[in-house]
Amino acid sequence: MKASCVDVATAAWQPECPAWVLQLAEACDASGKAAVARRLRYSDAVVGEVIRHKYTGSYAAVERAVHGVFANATVPCPVLGDILEHACLEHQRKPFAATNRARVTLYRACRNGCAHSRIAPSGTAARVPAPNASEA
Numbered sequence: 001m002k003a004s005c006v007d008v009a010t011a012a013w014q015p016e017c018p019a020w021v022l023q024l025a026e027a028c029d030a031s032g033k034a035a036v037a038r039r040l041r042y043s044d045a046v047v048g049e050v051i052r053h054k055y056t057g058s059y060a061a062v063e064r065a066v067h068g069v070f071a072n073a074t075v076p077c078p079v080l081g082d083i084l085e086h087a088c089l090e091h092q093r094k095p096f097a098a099t100n101r102a103r104v105t106l107y108r109a110c111r112n113g114c115a116h117s118r119i120a121p122s123g124t125a126a127r128v129p130a131p132n133a134s135e136a
Helices: 005-012 019-031 033-040 044-051 059-070 085-093 101-111
Strands: 074-077 081-084
Touching: 005 019, 005 044, 019 033, 019 044, 019 059, 033 044, 033 059, 044 059, 059 085, 074 085, 081 085, 085 101
Parallel strands: none
Antiparallel strands: 074 081
16 A cells, blocks of 8 residues: 655654645545645646655745645735745746736836845846656
């Protein structure tokens, strides 16, 4: 019988599994890794690596996505007001597009000192992983 994601996470994250990883593992057990990965906008491989504590990328970014999707955690956005954490990450990942004024304002705010931005001050998005990209 295949071990549950909660069992795998508990064994991999010794001595104590973080609450957000348990929340991620529980969601995977309930609806499957692929479905959870789609909601987080990460690949199912990344979700599996996080559960197994083998991920080489930013755990903080995945944690923020988990909090935003499963705990409805919000952050104050200087443009939009309070927004879900995963929505904040998605805005940071978007390339510049002059499609509307709000999109331009968000792009600039994410790159010019927003306290919740993971983008380097130079404007490069090197610290923000691309959604569904292979990050192993």
